[in-house]
Amino acid sequence: MPFSLADVTLIVHELWPLSGAEDWDAPGLVSGDPTHSVTSIHLAVDAVSATVDEAVERGADLLLVHHPLLLRGVTSVAEDRYKGALLGRLIRADCALLAAHTNADVVVDGVSDILASRLGLLDTRPITAGVAPGTGIGRVGRLPERTSLDRLARRLADLLPATVSGVRVSGERDAVVETVALCGGAGDSLLAHPSVVAADVYITADLWHHPASEAREQAVHSGGTPALIDVSHWASESLWLEPAAEQLRAALPGITVTCSDLRTDPWDFVIVQ
Template sequence: MPVPLAELLATIDRLWPLSGAEGWDAPGLVTGDPAAPVERVHFAVDAVGATVDEAIEQGADLLIAHHPLLLRGVTSVAEDRYKGAIIARLIRADCALVAAHTNADVVEDGTSAVLAEAIGLTDASPIVPSATHGHGLGRVGRLAESTTLGRLARTLADLLPPTATGVRVAGGYDDPIQTVAVCGGAGDSLLADPAVRGADVYITADLRHHPASEAREQAAVAGGPALIDVSHWASEWLWLDRAASQLRAAHPDLEVVVSDLRTDPWDFQVVQ
């Protein structure tokens, strides 16, 4: 039985409340008629040409993307610009688009929580708690058994889908690791947080030169974590299966599919 899009939007807001989104974010319905029926839902990290084409080719009525297509303001949706072309393709195919971004990061089963669970963290709690118990940015917890930085990096490389940039590490290969902080997606804004500073390693994505260098220099003076930098897309892709399972549980009649297309922007790397 088809489900009205409006009913799905209510479920999405229950699972990943819009009230939990950061003020700068733009989650929610991007395009689509709330009265339209939905039978097939497609999940992807990014609403880009490849995932939109895949959703349409597979007959999806709704594409749920983690990253908002219209995060920053645009003044035109002309079809000679990629955002306009994507929106036009979705509208012509009667496929709605919804973004679940920072509102999906902060919930108990959000992007960082899923990553923390995948690497085996116990008693994980938010790095930056929100007003709702168990909600907040990032996660910090302990491994059931200590490991080394090199072995943990290898575990991540095996766990995450492969990308050109792989797994980058700052720290000694044999450094002991027990307490781990993680933040799916770009997490350099949390480098100075006490919970991160108190961890043995911080796992996140999109670490830039200066924040990473300064964090390591500070660690040499006053202690601080080793750093593991992974693909932004890969760090959040793991969440899609959890999100799809939650939506299936709420609406058993829906067909829910997770895209395995790699939308990390990098194609290859030359190692020196």
């Protein structure tokens, strides 16, 4: 059964409904002719030159990414600017571009749900409630067995693809942890949420100095929790790609769905002092 880009877009929005997206977000179809046939889809976290080249070289009809290329407003897609150059490359190759961002974060089997599942968390629930039962930003749950903060951080390091920034931890190494709150991607906006404050540890990405420092100072003042674990933004979301691909394969029989394993974390090396 042939599928058009319009058909595929409809399926994508059934799997990851646009109603679940945050108000500031820009998911959906970025470029491509809705009437064109789609026989292959390539998934990546980011639309960057390496993943665009990969999709084109594979002959993909659609590049489905997590992060919207045009999240922030632009006034030009001239090809002397990288976003215009990427779109031009995709258009000339008849490869459409579609993004599923916060609408893929909030759902069951979404970005945070997958990370919670891979950690083995039990009795999970969203940190913030979404429009449908069981949906929402982030997850909070409990580990099957208590462990130390150090061991949990090392488990994360083994679970996530390697990046030069590694896994950063704020808290006592031997602190006992059982309740875990997490948010794939940038989750500093949830640092003061009651479910996060009540957890033994909060796992997220892109923690800046001031929000992290203030959260830890408040934690020390209030009893020591939550500890903080800061991981790579890209790494925390990359675990979603293969489960998302499986969902697409089930919903779109006959279409080839592949996942990028390219590291699109922006950091290339670190100097240890």
